[in-house]
Amino acid sequence: NAGVTQTPKFRVLKTGQSMTLLCAQDMNHEYMYWYRQDPGMGLRLIHYSVGEGTTAKGEVPDGYNVSRLKKQNFLLGLESAAPSQTSVYFCASRLTGFNQPQHFGDGTRLSIL
């Protein structure tokens, strides 16, 4: 059981470039999430999904898009990267139901120059 796997682990982009971060989970979880982690700001939810084919905006969705074409995968896209998007990105997933914890991936360190 790999759990939640994020690729890539590191990436450096130039302003204006695009890229996609991949999150894959093998736990048959319905819910998946993308967060960004910035110093002093905790984790902020970017987008999330409560099932295959569905997505919803979180706290800080601007500049990002997501897709959940398959239950096990949740993709986060940056269409035109900006320096303000330099961050560590975490993916998480969880089962439905009361009090279910979220399981996190290792994170992706993204730098935008």
Add this chain to the structure above:
Amino acid sequence: AQRVTQPEKLLSVFKGAPVELKCNYSYSGSPELFWYVQYSRQRLQLLLRHISRESIKGFTADLNKGETSFHLKKPFAQEEDSAMYYCALAKTSGSRLTFGEGTQLTVNP
């Protein structure tokens, strides 16, 4: 909207001393509360959740609805407890977590 506040960004204690990481929340309903821990450059891991009333790695947390708090406590801190700790809240049967800003705990030898 719900909110989670961790008033201490940094907390430093000596090995063997008691430690308390504070968490206050605002939410009018019955929340689901969690503590997550992130060791240096590792993924976040669930430490404990209020519904389980468990003790993990010597840590406990009690939900105080009157004070809307969920403080994390350990009677004798160890050096390996040094990490970033996040308190998080979910609305009743909600799908989203709201995280606090985190508290960086350092346990000195």
